[in-house]
Amino acid sequence: MPGGLRELLTRRRLGGAALVLAGLAVAVAVLWPVLGGGDGEDANAKAVRLVSVPQLGLAFAHPRSWTRSVKGRVIRLRSPDGSAVMTFASPVAGRQPQRVKAALERELRRQLKPVTVIRDGPGRLGGRKVSTLELRGSTRGGRVRALALVATTQYRTYAVTLLTPARPSRKRLEEVSQILATVDLVKPRRAAR
Numbered sequence: 001m002p003g004g005l006r007e008l009l010t011r012r013r014l015g016g017a018a019l020v021l022a023g024l025a026v027a028v029a030v031l032w033p034v035l036g037g038g039d040g041e042d043a044n045a046k047a048v049r050l051v052s053v054p055q056l057g058l059a060f061a062h063p064r065s066w067t068r069s070v071k072g073r074v075i076r077l078r079s080p081d082g083s084a085v086m087t088f089a090s091p092v093a094g095r096q097p098q099r100v101k102a103a104l105e106r107e108l109r110r111q112l113k114p115v116t117v118i119r120d121g122p123g124r125l126g127g128r129k130v131s132t133l134e135l136r137g138s139t140r141g142g143r144v145r146a147l148a149l150v151a152t153t154q155y156r157t158y159a160v161t162l163l164t165p166a167r168p169s170r171k172r173l174e175e176v177s178q179i180l181a182t183v184d185l186v187k188p189r190r191a192a193r
Contacts, residue, residue, distance in 0.1 A: 051075065056090045057156060057188035060126075062179050077179070084172045085163045086179065090156045097152045100159050101131055104148040108161075112137025112146060125151045125160060126183035136166060153185050 047064040056073065065080045077086040091100060109115050115137035123132035130151040137144060143166035151158045160183070162176060 054189040056158075057153065057186045058088060058090065058158065059182075059184045059186070060088070060179060061182040063175055066175075079172055079175065083165055083168060084176055086176065087159075087161045088183075089159045091159060092157050093155065094157065095152045095154065096157045097131055097150045100157045101133060101148065101150045104150065104159055104161065105133055105135075108133075108135050108137075108146050108148065112139060112144060114138065118145070123149055125149050125158075125180055126185065128183075128185060142166070149180070151183075151185060153187070155188055156185075158185060 048061045049064050049066075049068070050059070050061050051068070052059040053075070058075075062068070062077055067078045067080075069076045069078075073090050075088040077088075078084070091103075112135060115135050117133070118136055119132065119134040121132060123130050128151055130149045132150075133148045135146045135148075137146070145164050145166055145168070147162040149160040151160070160180070164172065164176075168176075
């Protein structure tokens with residue numbers, strides 16, 4: 001590979017990495033006050049984790065107390081008490097928000113019976129306008145609420161779901177709101193070889 005081309009590609013990678021890191025720095029700045037940073041509380045209990053998945057063009061921050069697992073293209077977050085579960089997925093390439101939202105709704109209706117639609121309309125994910133669907137229903141474990149958010153870029157369509165008890169705690173709702181506010185969707189990058 002010619003030296004000039006290698007240098008250009010390296011600059012592009014560094015530029016993309018700098019953009020993702022800048023977005024994550026903003027996310028930390030948003031989460032820090034909400035999670036009690038700098039007020040004398042135990043810093044370990046209030047710290048955040050930064051998540052960046054360049055192959056999916058996805059980045060976000062979450063409280064360190066939440067657990068994270070990854071299976072394929074799905075990232076799952078669970079609150080410390082298990083009362084809130086969030087999933088981040090990028091199931092399809094390109095702009096296909098109606099298809100993804102319809103699939104999410106079918107799956108949620110299958111799992112939550114009987115189900116009531118609470119809200120179907122616009123919402124926000126990070127700084128992006130998205131389509132949302134909020135449902136209330138029942139599982140074997142009791143009454144739950146489900147929120148589905150569908151975002152699209154010219155490269156991918158993203159699905160974020162949240163499951164909580166029918167009446168989640170204020171603390172959990174604040175944490176969830178802050179996680180959703182930190183989501184950044186950028187052009188996906190191929191994994192380095």
